[in-house]
Amino acid sequence: MYAIETRKLIKKYGDLVAVDGIDLKVNEGEIFGLLGPNGAGKTTTLSILSCMLLPTSGEAYVNGYNVVKQPDQVRKSIGIVFQDPAIDDQLTGRENMEIHAMLYNVPKKVAKQRIDEALRLVELTDRAKNLVRTYSGGMRRRLEIARGLIHRPKVLFLDEPTLGLDVQTRERIWEYIEALTKKEKMTMILTTHYMDEADRLCDRVAIIDFGKIKAEGTPEQLKKQLGGDVITVKTKSINKLTKMVSELKFVKSVNKTSDAVKITLENGEEHITDIACAARDKGISVESLTLHEPTLNDVFLSHTGREIREEGPFMGMTMMRAKMGRPVR
Numbered sequence: 001m002y003a004i005e006t007r008k009l010i011k012k013y014g015d016l017v018a019v020d021g022i023d024l025k026v027n028e029g030e031i032f033g034l035l036g037p038n039g040a041g042k043t044t045t046l047s048i049l050s051c052m053l054l055p056t057s058g059e060a061y062v063n064g065y066n067v068v069k070q071p072d073q074v075r076k077s078i079g080i081v082f083q084d085p086a087i088d089d090q091l092t093g094r095e096n097m098e099i100h101a102m103l104y105n106v107p108k109k110v111a112k113q114r115i116d117e118a119l120r121l122v123e124l125t126d127r128a129k130n131l132v133r134t135y136s137g138g139m140r141r142r143l144e145i146a147r148g149l150i151h152r153p154k155v156l157f158l159d160e161p162t163l164g165l166d167v168q169t170r171e172r173i174w175e176y177i178e179a180l181t182k183k184e185k186m187t188m189i190l191t192t193h194y195m196d197e198a199d200r201l202c203d204r205v206a207i208i209d210f211g212k213i214k215a216e217g218t219p220e221q222l223k224k225q226l227g228g229d230v231i232t233v234k235t236k237s238i239n240k241l242t243k244m245v246s247e248l249k250f251v252k253s254v255n256k257t258s259d260a261v262k263i264t265l266e267n268g269e270e271h272i273t274d275i276a277c278a279a280r281d282k283g284i285s286v287e288s289l290t291l292h293e294p295t296l297n298d299v300f301l302s303h304t305g306r307e308i309r310e311e312g313p314f315m316g317m318t319m320m321r322a323k324m325g326r327p328v329r
């Protein structure tokens with residue numbers, strides 16, 4: 001049995017297809033990431049899987065239960081750490097945990113033990129008596145994660161668990177998530193638009209864009225599939241350079257970003273000077289040339305033709321469409 005399975009899952013909002021035929025299989029004990037930009041359909045997918053939203057069509061199973069036909073069983077077997085602050089900041093950290101335990105009918109004695117343990121795990125024991133109002137963003141997120149564990153869910157859903165947190169806090173949260181997966185043998189399914197998060201944390205990743213899965217695999221597999229090295233060339237003459245390198249025999253693929261051209265090729269170190277010379281011969285001025293192994297960013301770019309950026313051309317387009325009364329995708 002899979003921890004999560006979906007078949008041709010679709011969610012429409014009027015004309016807008018937010019989730020467009022997603023097929024997922026997540027194994028028990030896996031940390032699985034849905035990686036995609038804003039508006040890709042990540043939260044919508046998690047909302048369906050956690051029975052907060054009905055799908056338009058298709059099927060979804062969590063721990064073997066059908067999310068439409070057996071929502072009670074699904075709800076009991078999952079934990080949710082979502083964006084909207086469900087934590088009451090007029091209560092203390094511990095009180096928030098106790099309320100959650102009550103909601104899930106965890107016996108009082110057991111609850112106390114689990115709360116102590118969860119608070120220790122996310123290093124909030126010392127602050128448990130303080131009102132959540134006094135917590136930092138990172139502490140709140142840690143409390144939410146701890147709270148999601150009290151009823152011992154088999155699957156934990158995390159929607160952008162480190163959104164807006166500083167580097168150190170993010171690193172700590174990744175460590176908690178990893179530790180939990182191991183210790184509690186839980187399945188984690190998380191969404192993120194951070195490449196480093198997906199790369200660092202996830203056993204497997206599905207790249208999602210406009211409601212569709214574009215690629216799926218371990219971060220290693222996805223990077224390897226690109227085949228070879230990447231040379232990033234910064235230049236003002238993006239189109240000219242793209243055209244030129246596309247004609248070079250040893251180049252496998254070329255992608256444009258807003259300020260650079262990314263070239264995928266084998267034996268990059270042999271050809272980096274060839275590219276520099278060819279550019280010079282065509283009178284294309286180059287600001288910098290760097291050779292690196294593929295990142296998930298390169299993977300995303302090669303599958304979608306865009307980079308994941310919060311305020312890149314993509315967001316601009318979304319807003320423009322919204323203004324023009326077109327479907328926002």
Ligand SMILES: Nc1ncnc2c1ncn2[C@@H]1O[C@H](COP(=O)(O)OP(=O)(O)O)[C@@H](O)[C@H]1O
Pocket residue numbers: 013016017018036037038039040041042043044045328329
């Ligand atoms: N309640 C809603 N009504 C209409 N459109 C929605 C609603 N919720 C989400 N959307 C749209 O569905 C698409 C996917 O949204 P979402 O799942 O939140 O994406 P993500 O979490 O990947 O950023 C977006 O275009 C968004 O604007």
Ligand SMILES: [Mg+2]
Pocket residue numbers: 042043044159
């Ligand atoms: Mg979202």
